Amino acid sequence: MSLGEFDLIRHFFDRPELRSSRPDVLGIGDDCALLSVPEGMQLAQSLDTLVSGVHFPEHCDPFLLGYRALATNISDIAAMGAEPHSFTLGLTLPESDTDWLQAFSDGLVALAQPSGLALIGGDTTRGPLTISIQVQGLVPSGQALRRNGAKEGDLIYVSGSLGDAAGALPAVLEGLYPQNCEDASVQYLLQRYYQPSPRVKLGQWLAANGATSALDISDGLLGDLGHTLKASQVGAELNLEQLPLSPQLLNVAGKQKAQGYALSGGDDYELCFTWPAHKTLELPEEIRAECSVTCIGRITDAEGICDRATGQPLSAAAYRHF
Amino acid sequence: MSLGEFDLIRHFFDRPELRSSRPDVLGIGDDCALLSVPEGMQLAQSLDTLVSGVHFPEHCDPFLLGYRALATNISDIAAMGAEPHSFTLGLTLPESDTDWLQAFSDGLVALAQPSGLALIGGDTTRGPLTISIQVQGLVPSGQALRRNGAKEGDLIYVSGSLGDAAGALPAVLEGLYPQNCEDASVQYLLQRYYQPSPRVKLGQWLAANGATSALDISDGLLGDLGHTLKASQVGAELNLEQLPLSPQLLNVAGKQKAQGYALSGGDDYELCFTWPAHKTLELPEEIRAECSVTCIGRITDAEGICDRATGQPLSAAAYRHF
Secondary structure (H helix, E strand, C coil): CCHHHHHHHHHHHCCHHHCCCCCCCECECECCEEECCCCCEEEEEEEEEEEECCCECCCCCHHHHHHHHHHHHHHHHHHHCCEEEEEEEEEEECCCCHHHHHHHHHHHHHHHHHHCCEEEEEEEEECCCEEEEEEEEEEECCCCCCCCCCCCCCEEEEECCCCHHHHHHHHHHCCCCHHHCCCHHHHHHHHHHHCCCCCHHHHHHHHHHCCCEEEECCCCHHHHHHHHHHHHCCEEEECHHHCCCCHHHHHHHHHHHHHHHHHHCCCCCCEEEEECCCCCCCCCHHHHCCCCEEEEEEEECCCCEEECCCCCECCHHHHCCC | CCHHHHHHHHHHHCCHHHCCCCCCCECECECCEEECCCCCEEEEEEEEEEEECCCECCCCCHHHHHHHHHHHHHHHHHHHCCEEEEEEEEEEECCCCHHHHHHHHHHHHHHHHHHCCEEEEEEEEECCCEEEEEEEEEEECCCCCCCCCCCCCCEEEEECCCCHHHHHHHHHHCCCCHHHCCCHHHHHHHHHHHCCCCCHHHHHHHHHHCCCEEEECCCCHHHHHHHHHHHHCCEEEECHHHCCCCHHHHHHHHHHHHHHHHHHCCCCCCEEEEECCCCCCCCCHHHHCCCCEEEEEEEECCCCEEECCCCCECCHHHHCCC
16 A cells, blocks of 8 residues: 555544553554563454454445444453454555544454553455454453453353344344344344444453353354364253344344354354353343343263253254254 | 354464463463463563454465464564463455464464464454454563663664565565465565564563664564654664665566665564673574674664665655655
8 A cells, every 4th residue: 555545544543542551552653562461461362354354244334343343342351351462454455545544443342442452563455355353351360351261060141132132133144234224123133233232241250250161152152152062171051932033033033043143153252161060140230231140051071062951952953954 | 153163263372382381370161361471571562463464364374374373473572582472363255264373373373372372362253354463471560671771872683684575575465375376486475474583582682681672574674663762852863874684575576676675674573682892792693693783873862763874864755656
């Protein structure tokens, strides 16, 4: 890109709303960003790439795209129990369209500001629309929520409701957005798809209060829970009747499809965590006001995931036709 | 990508040669990587994106591509005076070709291992070939080489020789590689283009011994030095006769073109730094064995860059036709 374009892009990303208020952070403008990590803390980092036509529809609303790209990354920070710190952005664009850049940047700001995330560096290049974001957060040393800590007998919980983003997919593919959708239930599902709520406070609380494992559900409950089980060398049984389904999803998809979406649909960015059975899980009011948590099963010493009611194995593949 | 492909890719990137030997680093396999930063140190981070057909030729040799993608990023760490620590990789690929992945991964290993860089996380996605790498390094707090410290009277130095990568471009566009090029001079230039040498030890020494500014030359000397001058609010005069030109570049391009390449050609990844005139610059033998440094001018209180011999302004645009 020419220097003029670089200046243009700097205008959209070196915005006061995206600058760090931390005195020990050097942001955009030198060869590198600089930051320090307080003693007793670790830096948690996650990088995700979103490709146009693969991870989001071509010609996607740029505000929602900026918001969603950041949200899906913050969700990984939440899943480790870390506090959001900063992010870097690798943006590849076919052309420098100022309206598009303004809306994309506004979408980043809309989530970065309330999350306390500063944009501290990155790169803008010419090419097919691709967004790589690395988000980083701070977590007390040794307290991060790993995937390998689930123990037999632990209860399995999920936050919020599951399957909403999968339930939105038909509307997403039709090109509907929350702001131009008339059906209130579909509008809600679209909102869940485009503006997922990373469970940051919940993750931090779980890390500080003894959850044994956590991850975020990006590829579907069965597949993602499978990662925890593999890392922890345990199995799970699920109570399908307990899966938290939103009334809007039940309205749009009916119970059977909704269960399928909840088990195998991706993009929900809720947390799935395990909790020792002998401890009461009492979330503070501040967190309960943001999202519910629901016990959906327990960790076993068997292999794989089974349906508690029937004892039959549950596989993501079996639900993928929903 | 399907799970099978994920496993395949993990095989190429979660290699023992790319794992961190630091006990305080959690690498690939959880929602986030985790690392700590020792007290009194800062983490320097730089993210760069390379797009096929824009930053490297389509169908580029994957070994050289992996090597070069990492080298250009390490160069930013060198320019801050930091010691390489770790990197994350966002790789977008049209298909999972195992031969391609093996060679690309080998190219990363070939540079990461001697540099002490571990691959601690990332994301692989399906789409047009794009490589985003974030490299991070450690630097003693307050010691990082910024762009804003150049002072009137400081001497301007560059490392190695300039213009080689620009001199290689015609051969690059022809599809030649160092290994299939018969002309020894062109082969050397191709080597310089595809396997630049990040000046890591030089950068660390300069940071510890009082250089006043530094950056790496990725877009051409005049343009990049311009960033230092702007950040430091100073000007520069250059002695064009002092520009370090390799005998190979002089062979291939002749002196006039070679000077043009040195002034405005990108991709050299040499350091350009400023040094107080009253201090002797005595590099230790260990660093001199890796690369020379050459004084090419000095910082002035004027605006912009001028030719010391003629007093005329030097602009990158005037040389861009070379």
